[in-house]
Amino acid sequence: MDLSLTPEQEAFGATVRAWLKKSMPREWKATGSSEIPRAEQYELLRRWQRSLFDAGFIGLTWPKEYGGGGLTFMEELILQQEMALAKAPPILNVLGVGMAGPTIIAWGTEEQKKRYPPKILSCExxxxxxxSxxxxxxxxxxxxxxxxxxGExxxxxxxxxxxSFAHVSEYMMLLARTDPNVPKHKGITYFLLDMKLPGVTVKPLRQLTGEAEFNEVFFDNVRVHETQVLGSVNNGWAVGLTTLMYERLTLGFGLQVRLRIALDGLIDLARRMEKSGRALTKEPVMRQKLAQLWIDTECLKYTGARAITKLLRGEMPGPEASTGKMAWVDTHQRLQELAMEIEGPYSQLWKGSEWAVEGGVWPQSFLRSRANSxxxxxxxxxxxxxxxxxLGLPKD
Ligand SMILES: Cc1cc2nc3c(=O)[nH]c(=O)nc-3n(C[C@H](O)[C@H](O)[C@H](O)COP(=O)(O)OP(=O)(O)OC[C@H]3O[C@@H](n4cnc5c(N)ncnc54)[C@H](O)[C@@H]3O)c2cc1C
Structure with a gap:
């Protein structure tokens, strides 16, 4: 693809840069974590997403009539790059913006498309x-x-x-079996489920990191109106795959931005940590490892750009999104492992310890990264x- 910018796109980049300079939340401190938002950050990130929405810097590629910007993926790429350079906070409604919104826009009725996407973008x-x-x-x-x-x-x-996020969510993208008498892919329906309906129970599950960011969700005679079906009855497999393709695209492309922020943080860390009185960035092997991560992060950016070419042609993300997801996982897990190597024995110290490096964020994001694969x-x-x-190889 041609990645050179038109004068309009250059001007768009400058507008985003200027806005970020004056609008970044003062209390935000970028860290090595390139992860899903933590509970203590929810309120700040909710406000941050709202201000992005008010400024028109979210949902750039979504149609204007559904709350988006009506722009192309080139502008989205420019925005993401500026966010990475400014070390901007992530948004809170990650699954809504990355997956639910695009799926509703692709499959929804006019009423559903008018009702849900704007409130996803504004984080309401x-x-x-x-x-699962x-x-x-x-x-x-x-x-x-x-x-x-x-009945209805x-x-x-x-x-x-x-x-993930069920404990703070208003809605769920729900797959349920509506016909048990046909081959299993054919009897599934996709529902837009209101989490406040009677009979929905959410129970948090604690992870390796000590956080409880995901949950068990139980349904006990929950009555969902038929207007909440997305796509059509028994067509949930096709609708659900759209969500998965967008999920992998978001993980592979969207998260490379956060990867870049984490890598810059890691290089800063290596500059400050010493071995035998020398900054770690003076060590040849460490320099090679950091350079390799930088190369892989750049490659990921261009793999993402290749996926974007397809979107610019008006096509949906396809199976190639899996390559971006896989490459992101590999690079991010290596980055977090290197952070542990750089911290050495300090990597054993958790937040709350006065000796923990950078408040113990790196050990926490290292543990969280194990779930990426x-x-x-x-x-x-x-x-x-x-x-x-x-590759067209024989089936598993
Ligand atoms: C942090 C985190 C957040 C998550 N958030 C969500 C969420 O918000 N919503 C949601 O629905 N789910 C979520 N998940 C669930 C996630 O999608 C599943 O864990 C994942 O799809 C694997 O399913 P499973 O855990 O049942 O493992 P299994 O499917 O039982 O797999 C077990 C092992 O067998 C391997 N395996 C299975 N089948 C094959 C095969 N055909 N060929 C080769 N190897 C195979 C797998 O790779 C794995 O190593 C989340 C998971 C994590 C860790």
């Missing part, structure tokens, strides 16, 4: 993704949560697990997708 309504179940993760089509029609409603019973589809599953759907 946070979304979570109700796909105790017996359906990689093999998602085996999901057992049932929806049975009763569907009655939902079952359980989801690992549901599981969330959004495991690395093994991404490899299967690449093998079968991109």
């Amino acid at each position: 309504e946070i979304w979570c993704q109700g796909y 179940e105790p017996n359906a993760g990689s093999d998602l089509a085996s999901l057992q949560t049932r929806a049975v029609q009763d 409603h569907w009655v939902i019973n079952g359980q989801k697990v690992w549901t 599981i969330e959004g589809g495991t690395t093994e599953i991404q490899k299967n997708i690449i093998a079968e759907r991109l």
Whole structure:
């Protein structure tokens, strides 16, 4: 693709830069964490997303009539680059903006498209993704949560697990089985579920990091109106795949911005940490490792740009999004491992310890990064997708 900017795009970049300079929240301190927002940051990030919305710097590629900017992915790329350079905070409604909004715009009725996307962008309504179940993760089509029609409603019973943000969400992208008598991919429906409906129970699960950012969600005779079906009944597999493609695109492309912020933080850390009285950045092997991470981060940016070429042609993200997701996981986990090497014995110290480096953010983001090769589809599953759907190899 041609990445040279038109004068209008240069001017757009300058506007974003100037806005970021004056609008960054004073209390925000960029750290090595390139992760999902932590609980103590929720309020700040909610306000931050709101100010991005008010300034028109979110949902750039979404149609104007649904609250977006009506611009192209080139402007989105420029915005993301400026955010990385300014070390701007992430948004709070990550799954809403990255996945729910684009899926609703792709499959929704006119009423659904007018109702949901603007509130996703403004962060008035946070979304979570109700796909995984105790017996359906990689093999998602085996999901057992049932929806049975009763007049104008569907009655939902079952359980989801690992549901990130369910504890703060207003809505869920829910996959449920509506026809158990057809091949398993064909009997699934996609619902836009109001989390406040009677019968929905959210129970937090604590992770390796000590945070409880994901949950179990139980459905006990939850009555969902038929207008909350997205796409059509028993077409949930196709609708759900759209969400997954956008998820991998967001992870591969969107998170490379946060990767760049983390890498800059890591280089600063290496400059300040010493070995035998010398800054670690003077060590040849350390320099090579840092340079390799920088190269891989740049490569990821261009892999993302390749995916964007497809979007600029008006196509939806396809199986190639898996390569970006996989490359992001590999680079980010290596980056966090290197942070532990740089901190040496200090990497054992957690937040709260007066000797912890940078308040203990690196050990925490290192532990969180272990989940990267599981969330959004495991690395093994991404490899299967690449093998079968991109390389045309025989089926697993
Ligand atoms: C931090 C985090 C956040 C998450 N957030 C959400 C969320 O918001 N919403 C949601 O719905 N889910 C979420 N998940 C769940 C995630 O999508 C699943 O954990 C993931 O898809 C794997 O499913 P599973 O855990 O059931 O593992 P399994 O599918 O049981 O896999 C176990 C192991 O077997 C391997 N395996 C399975 N099948 C194959 C195969 N065909 N070929 C080769 N290897 C295979 C897997 O790679 C894995 O190593 C989250 C997970 C994490 C860790």
